[in-house]
Structures are given as structure tokens and as C-alpha cells.
Amino acid sequence: MTSIARTLTISLSVAAAAIFLVFLSIVIWLDMTREREQAFCQAAAAILNRATVVDPGRELTIRATDGIRELKSNSPNLWYVVSYDNLTSEFGRELRPSLPFSLPYAGPTGFSVLNTLDQKSTFCLAVVRRGPSELVMMIGGAEVRLGQIARSFVLRNLFSIFLLAIAFASTVATGAFLSARFVARSIERVTKLALAIEPTAPQASISLDEVPLELKPLARALNRAFQEIDDYIRRQRRFLSNAAHQLRTPLTLLRAKIEDVTEPALKVELVRDVRRLSSLVSAMLDLARLQNHAIEKRPVDLAVVTRDVLADFSPSALDAGIELSLEQVEEGTPVVHGVEAAIRSALANLVGNALVHAHGAGRVVANLSRGSVSICDDGAGISPSCERIEPFQTGDPSKEGYGLGLSIVQEIMAAHGGTLIITSTPGRGTTTTLRFPEASEATPGESGSGNIEAM
Known part of the structure; x- marks a missing residue:
């Protein structure tokens, strides 16, 4: 049999992990539904940022990472422009609408969702610090899957999620420890109540007022077992006492009849046997009295x-x-x-x-x-x-x-x-x-x- 405390700890840990993952999924979903375009922008910008390799003053390269390939495969109208100082890399130029500003862009860092010059569509503008300068990314027509959005959210908030997970795990571990201690002490208390019952007085029972609600069925079962044992012992003692009393009368009659035996050797043997039987009956009565009375x-x-x-x-x-x-x-x-x-x-x-x-x-x-x-x-x-x-x-x-x-x-x-x-x-x-x-x-x-x- 496994330990109750261990089973409780494992169960709480699994339940806590599931609750934490569900909670994190809900937060990601709320973030995405509240500012859907902002979430898409940040996810697409994170994919493009990880794929961008900057060689200051010489070259700007967009690597064909799994994220870029998946983004291009899911977004038939995808276009993007990436610039770093005087370096620029562009994809889907023929799909790019007129922008409301000239390139290269020189603005504050952050994420923004802007309208195109014709006001018919929007695009994502992301400016992030990369070395001594800023990396500017403009993305339009991006179709980002939920998995990519979740991955981007986790990577952006990795430190905060880590701290939250540590706090949550600590709370669960403390709760599991206290719960295990409570269960162990409750069982120990019931055990002490059971051990306090005198072996010579099994009619006593465990007080249910001192037993936790979850252990009351066990205490009731123990009380019932004690009662059945006591009833059995009482029946056995009653039988022993009655048998000893019933045997005394025929032994007395037998002792009287032995006096009529004329053969000395046989009489001595019969007297010895009757004495032994009388001793046995007296012993049975002594045992019955001793067990039935304090x-x-x-x-x-x-x-x-x-x-x-x-x-x-x-x-x-x-x-x-x-x-x-x-x-x-x-x-x-x-x-x-x-x-x-x-x-x-x-x-x-x-x-x-x-x-x-x-x-x-x-x-x-x-x-x-x-x-x-x-x-x-x-x-x-x-x-x-x-x-x-x-x-x-x-x-x-x-x-x-x-x-x-x-x-x-x-x-x-x-x-x-x-x-x-x-x-x-x-x-x-x-x-x-x-x-x-x-x-x-x-x-x-x-x-x-x-x-x-x-x-």
C-alpha cells in the first residue's frame, strides 16, 4: 500500500500543474482576444526578430527559420520591411501598400498597429533595441497561429511566468505538506483513541466527537468491531461460567457415590480423578469471576x-x-x-x-x-x-x-x-x-x- 501523504502530495502537484497551465492558457487567450491585432503584431515581430541577423555597416540577413517558413506558409499576403540604420531587407514588396511615413523610420521603441496611407488595412510597427541602434520591423498581412502567439507571449513574459510558477509551486507544496500533516495527525489521534481502549473492556468505543469527518466511517467501523468482539467475549465467559456451575452438581453426586466403592485401589483412583475434575471446575470458575469483575x-x-x-x-x-x-x-x-x-x-x-x-x-x-x-x-x-x-x-x-x-x-x-x-x-x-x-x-x-x- 502506498503512503496517504505521498499520494496526497502527488495528486495535489498534478492538479496544481494542470490548474497553472489552464490559468496560463486563459491569460494568453484573454490577451489575444482583448487586443487581437496587438497580439498578432507582437507574435509576428518576435518571429521576425529571432530570424534577423545584423552585421552592422555591412549586411542585414533574414534567416529561413521554422517560424519564418511557417509564417510565410500561413500568410499568402505577407509582406515585411526590416531596417537597421542604413541597412534594409524587404519581402513581398509588390504586396506592400503605401506607408504613412518614409523609410528608414526613426521613432521610439515599442509595438504599434498603424493604418496604411489609403486607410484600407493595417500593419505592425515594431522597434526594438539591437546593439547600439534600433531594429525596425514593419509587417503586414501576417496570419499567426495560436501556438506562435502563445510561444511569443511566454518568451516575452518568461521571467514573470517563472516567478509566478515558483510562487504557485511554493503555495501548493506548503498546502500539500500541511494537508499531509493534518491527515497524519488525524489518523494518529484516532489511533491513540483506539489504543486507549482497555483490552479487558472492549465495550468501550472511540468518541466520534474527537474524530475528523473523513475518518468517522473508519471510527464507526472500529466501534462496531469492538462491540462485536465484546459480545463474543461475553458469550464465551457466560458459557464458561455456566458450564463450570453445571459441572459442580454431577461432581458432587459422583463424589458421594465413590464412597460406596468397596475396592480400595479403584476408590483411590476415582478419588484422584474426581479431585482433578473438581480442580479444573474451580479453575474455570476462578477464570470466569476474574474476567467478569474488577x-x-x-x-x-x-x-x-x-x-x-x-x-x-x-x-x-x-x-x-x-x-x-x-x-x-x-x-x-x-x-x-x-x-x-x-x-x-x-x-x-x-x-x-x-x-x-x-x-x-x-x-x-x-x-x-x-x-x-x-x-x-x-x-x-x-x-x-x-x-x-x-x-x-x-x-x-x-x-x-x-x-x-x-x-x-x-x-x-x-x-x-x-x-x-x-x-x-x-x-x-x-x-x-x-x-x-x-x-x-x-x-x-x-x-x-x-x-x-x-x-
């Missing part, structure tokens, strides 16, 4: 939340033969601002993932520091090929899992202005860190947005 932040003690989450997972860790422990790296109370339920959900997802997916892990440790909490395991680690966290992706492509939890954690941390950082070394374990804004400001060089960094 969070209200309050001080949250990470130490208290972490101890509660580890206590909740202690039975599961004991069944899996994994040791759960809590370590506080820095002194003081690790307090952050956020929603306690959401932070608890995010931390529970990380601990649950470590217990379920950290294959070969014997120990899971929660490390507390100012503004962050990390869950570390000594399991098999995550494959370096997994570079992004996607819903339902567990970090192990060879296995089918319930990876929606990490996507939920990302959403929760994004809502809190924090980051989810995952570092992993195959064979040595994985560390997942919830870093809240307080820690991000303290260490701006370290960042993460859910990407997996293999170490």
Missing part, C-alpha cells in the same frame, strides 16, 4: 496464605510420598496488595501442579520473600521446547493433563499487575514464582509473563 485490592499476608494452602495439600502430598515445607528467605512480613481468594487460588494451582506433574519429585518447598512467593520442586523439570503457557498445557507434551491452572495463574497475576515466572532445568526441578508489583519495582531487570526459561 478486583478490589487489599493487604494480603503471603505467609498466612501460603501456610493455609500447604496445609490443604498436606494429605495429598502425604499420599504421594512428597515432603511439603515452607521457608522464608527474607525477614519481615511479606504483605502484598490484592484479592486474597484469587492469590490463594493461584498458589493452590502452583502447589497442585507441583504435586501432580513434577514426576519423580520427593520434595516441594515454598519460599517466601518480600513481594513474592516461589514453589520449588526437585522433579524431572519441564521440557525446554515448551516456551509458552497455553490453556490445558501442562508443560509435558507427551502427557494429557489439566493445564488450565497455569493460564488461570497468569490471569490472576495480570489482574494484580504482577508476573508469573517459571524457571526449569530438565532433571533438576522447576521453580514457579508469583512476583507482585512491590518486587517488580525493586528488581526491574528481572521479568516474566508466563514464559518458561530452561536453565
